[in-house]
Amino acid sequence: MVEYNKFGASAAARRVSDVTTEDLDLTDKEHCILCFNDMKYFALGKCNHKNVCHTCILRLRFIMKDMKCPICKTVSEEVLIAESESLNYEQFQKGEFKKKLLTDNEDAKIYYENAKVKAAGEYLRQLQCLVYKCNPSHQFSSQEALKSHLERDHQKTFCKICLKGRLVFIKEQRLYNINFLRAHIDHGDPGNEKQAEILPHPWCDFCEEYFFNDQQFYDHLSRQHLTCHLCPPNQYKNVYYSSYPSLENHFSKSHHLCPYENCKLKCYVAFRTSDELGAHVDIEHKASVRV
Numbered sequence: 198m199v200e201y202n203k204f205g206a207s208a209a210a211r212r213v214s215d216v217t218t219e220d221l222d223l224t225d226k227e228h229c230i231l232c233f234n235d236m237k238y239f240a241l242g243k244c245n246h247k248n249v250c251h252t253c254i255l256r257l258r259f260i261m262k263d264m265k266c267p268i269c270k271t272v273s274e275e276v277l278i279a280e281s282e283s284l285n286y287e288q289f290q291k292g293e294f295k296k297k298l299l300t301d302n303e304d305a306k307i308y309y310e311n312a313k314v315k316a317a318g319e320y321l322r323q324l325q326c327l328v329y330k331c332n333p334s335h336q337f338s339s340q341e342a343l344k345s346h347l348e349r350d351h352q353k354t355f356c357k358i359c360l361k362g363r364l365v366f367i368k369e370q371r372l373y374n375i376n377f378l379r380a381h382i383d384h385g386d387p388g389n390e391k392q393a394e395i396l397p398h399p400w401c402d403f404c405e406e407y408f409f410n411d412q413q414f415y416d417h418l419s420r421q422h423l424t425c426h427l428c429p430p431n432q433y434k435n436v437y438y439s440s441y442p443s444l445e446n447h448f449s450k451s452h453h454l455c456p457y458e459n460c461k462l463k464c465y466v467a468f469r470t471s472d473e474l475g476a477h478v479d480i481e482h483k484a485s486v487r488v
């Protein structure tokens with residue numbers, strides 16, 4: 198049994214799920230509503246919202262597999278990345294206009310207004326060295342090749358937990374000096390005006406594994422581990438058991454576990470009081486004997 202209750206506040210970065218239409222300034226077309234960066238190219242879907250930048254929309258599509266507009270949640274199969282502010286979805290869908298557009302090499306449902314915009318869209322997925330001025334024209338063939346270059350030539354590395362759990366392009370992942378990676382894992386990274394804070398990575402004692410953030414950790418706990426339905430929820434909300442045998446052990450120590458073999462096989466047949474167990478035994482296990 199392990200109690201997990203020392204969770205910090207969630208990261209300062211605005212998550213897509215936190216955005217509600219009421220607190221957004223949709224008249225500001227100069228900044229992306231999700232990342233607050235200057236809007237170079239915007240994404241255009243069915244709903245005609247033009248408040249999300251190409252980086253954010255492509256991150257949603259490629260990394261999170263999310264086709265919804267982050268503002269109104271309208272699903273758009275096709276999306277246009279554009280720079281001309283006067284464009285709208287109806288124009289984009291016109292046969293003649295659409296024919297002239299370029300599509301993404303990986304996803305033919307992503308259209309680009311012109312070659313410059315397409316280059317910006319594809320750049321996000323290219324594997325260049327992340328160290329400033331290090332051979333910017335060279336593209337690595339794989340993430341592994343990029344990693345070995347970073348370790349060998351710069352003594353820098355990615356955090357494996359962030360790579361798995363922080364849903365951004367490789368280009369947006371952070372680099373750590375090999376000697377400071379441990380400090381990042383244990384203490385997280387402070388935020389600044391450019392980067393959101395990263396909290397210390399939560400650790401599952403049962404699986405001996407780190408998770409990127411509280412949300413992913415709680416998902417894991419609720420899917421892989423168990424809680425007791427008999428303990429008062431306000432007091433034991435964050436108490437988890439690795440698997441059923443350890444929860445059963447807890448039932449027999451702290452509650453009233455039905456000792457009959459067929460109930461043990463069913464699992465979870467345990468009661469708060471000995472009276473409740475007595476009533477259960479009378480109905481389930483004694484009745485057939487009496488008949």
Ligand SMILES: [Zn+2]
Nearest residue numbers: 229232250253
């Ligand atoms: Zn953005």
Ligand SMILES: [Zn+2]
Nearest residue numbers: 244246266269
């Ligand atoms: Zn929308």
Ligand SMILES: [Zn+2]
Nearest residue numbers: 326328331350
């Ligand atoms: Zn390099």
Ligand SMILES: [Zn+2]
Nearest residue numbers: 356358359382
């Ligand atoms: Zn990390």
Ligand SMILES: [Zn+2]
Nearest residue numbers: 401403404421
């Ligand atoms: Zn676990």
Ligand SMILES: [Zn+2]
Nearest residue numbers: 425427428451
């Ligand atoms: Zn309990």
Ligand SMILES: [Zn+2]
Nearest residue numbers: 455457460481
């Ligand atoms: Zn029973």
